[in-house]
Amino acid sequence: MIPGPDLGDGTYRNPVLAADWSDPDVLRVGDDFYLTASSFGRAPGLPLLHSRDLVNWTLVGHALERLEPAADFGRPRHDCGVWAPSLRHHDDRFWIFWGDPDHGIHQINAPTIRGPWTRPHLIKSGQGLIDPCPLWDEETGEAYLVHAWARSRSGIKNRLTGHRMRPDGTELLDEGKVIVDADRIPGWFTLEGPKLYRHDGWFWILAPAGGVATGWQGALRAREFFGPYEERIVLEQGTSDINGPHQGGWVRTERGEDWFLHFQQRGAHGRVVHLQPMRWDAAGWPVLGDDGTPVRVHRKPELPAQPPSAPATDDDFPGGRFGRQWQWTANPQGGWTPQHSGDGLRLTCVRTPVTEDVRKLPNVLTQRLPAVPCAIEVELSLSAEVPGARAGLAVLGDAYGWIGLERGADGAVHLVHRFAEAVAERERDAAHPRLAPEGRARLRIEVGAGARCRFFADTGEGFRPGGPVFAATPWRWVGALLGLFAVAPSGAGSAGVGTFTRFRIAPDGN
Incomplete structure (x- = not known):
């Protein structure tokens, strides 16, 4: 077994997942943290990982038994299928939304992380619809969804589209509106991978831009879901050796600590996952890593000690x-x-x-x-x-x-x-x-x-x-x-x- 990232002295070393767990999203429910990632054309899809400390992770299953439409995935389509899922918990159910760039935006849900998960439900059909993320606003009872675009299928990129959504997640309630046009933001390109949150009276979108291998992590905020949004770069390579850093998700521990998990492109090894500390500055903006630079070694989250673990690799069948x-x-x-x-x-x-x-x-x-x-x-x-x-x-x-x-x-x-x-x-x-x-x-x-x-x-x-x-x-x-x-x-x-x-x-x- 490959050793995990826990250094055994109260610190950890990045990456916390040293393999291709692409486009991670993370969620806390009680004392448990869960993570899912892109699975593209492989089956079963949508891996489900579990941790109690955000450092030591185990693979507990998959949410998607088979890809749909089934006829399209009877042969390998290695770069297609499940792109950039979002994992959420609402109304006592787990929800996963993802974009298939050739078919549209799907969702599945389940009463527990181990299922049973519903069959995929298509909530927006079309090509190039990727990286969806829902939000149920507890203050207003409204539900929203934001997604990005794949230029390879749609001819559109660098934009985020927002929708109102039925609270039961079954359909979108409008035609959608571009809520962020990054062509209007100097220096920003390939804005994608949005994760949508509500915090401190603001709608927040944490999203990367600048390209997978060389870009940065941005934060955008607005008082209203449909904008206008203001933006800031909150994590970039700087003097570190961690290129990207790219798309991920924010999670808050029960003690109120904030952490951010994101990926780094590593060539043939794919997209490995890093854990960054997160805090809020005096102006209310998130600060990731070491004042905006990724950390390689850092203290572990203030959570109960856990035995070292990592997703299984060995098998006696x-x-x-x-x-x-x-x-x-x-x-x-x-x-x-x-x-x-x-x-x-x-x-x-x-x-x-x-x-x-x-x-x-x-x-x-x-x-x-x-x-x-x-x-x-x-x-x-x-x-x-x-x-x-x-x-x-x-x-x-x-x-x-x-x-x-x-x-x-x-x-x-x-x-x-x-x-x-x-x-x-x-x-x-x-x-x-x-x-x-x-x-x-x-x-x-x-x-x-x-x-x-x-x-x-x-x-x-x-x-x-x-x-x-x-x-x-x-x-x-x-x-x-x-x-x-x-x-x-x-x-x-x-x-x-x-x-x-x-x-x-x-x-x-x-």
Whole structure:
């Protein structure tokens, strides 16, 4: 397991979530803090994390079992789907709103964080509608919603649109109005990711601008929801090494401390999550970090001490089941994971005409690539007699590499290591295949600085390296993923299974 951010001396080190938990939003209910994040085209979607101290987090489930419309997500759409959700608690229910840039704004709700969650309800259809956030105004009983725009779909950006909303969250009550036009704010561009709050008699929108990798966090306030808003930059990189810093959410502890969680773009590692202290200045504006600069190490929130924890990565696949940390690259189908009574994950070698490109496979089981030097190991056996059947461990992004086992035309099982560049339509060998005499292998990937990956395999004589260094790459919005898969060429009948056991991620390559 990768160690968490808790330094054990009353302080923590950022990032508090060192993996791709993109576009985080945070919420407190009683003594508990909850966080959700973008899940794009993976299923299940909308991860749900829990903490008691804002530093040590665990993954407790997902709110979205399958993406809808289901037909659109039967194949991988890595950068589409669930963008920038908002998590809220109102009327004794949890609510999540998100934008699908190709379909519109959806919401789901549940009586508890673990569900059952309702099916997605579309409250505003259209292309380019992203980053929605609701607000139920306890002072007036009114409900509102704000959202941003994706220029890639709508031709519009740098604007925030506001609506009145039915208090039950089922529909919007007007056509909407641009409440912030950042083209009119000198120096501001790509305003997005708004989070809407009511505080001290003001409507507040906390939203980033300036671009994911190089921008800043802004705050906007107005006496009326529809404006006019005044703005201020409240967090920017400054002299720190934390680029961005980008979109996130504000939370107040029961003792009245204010904190802000946001992400930082880290290339192939995606968008890692930082925790910043927050206070209010004499003019009533929020001040984040160390007077507007992100902190790397800081005292923990004044909350009861918690045991160190982090979202799970390791898996023994008890009873053939996989843990919450895994997501498919598309809506899953029956038969991908045959049931059995023993330990180990059996993945069916799914018959598909797209065996040459792992990026196009819907039946890849993935989890996030840690943003620290680490080593990933898993044991694999291939029980498939069909020539061309294969299974393996992949680092999956715009470019990808994998190492695993394949049944050859000669009837033997071979250890293979293959890769494909971002523009390639077919994968190539990264090393010469070699025999795996018992149809088994231990697979290992060592990830160093800059997400540079070295592949190794043990077929009975100890780990041996295979092929050159592979530099992991993200997709446009999604960090690189670790993936397990099994496929076979198109044809009739069963093609067998790949069985994975003892999946482990260890820090520092040890």
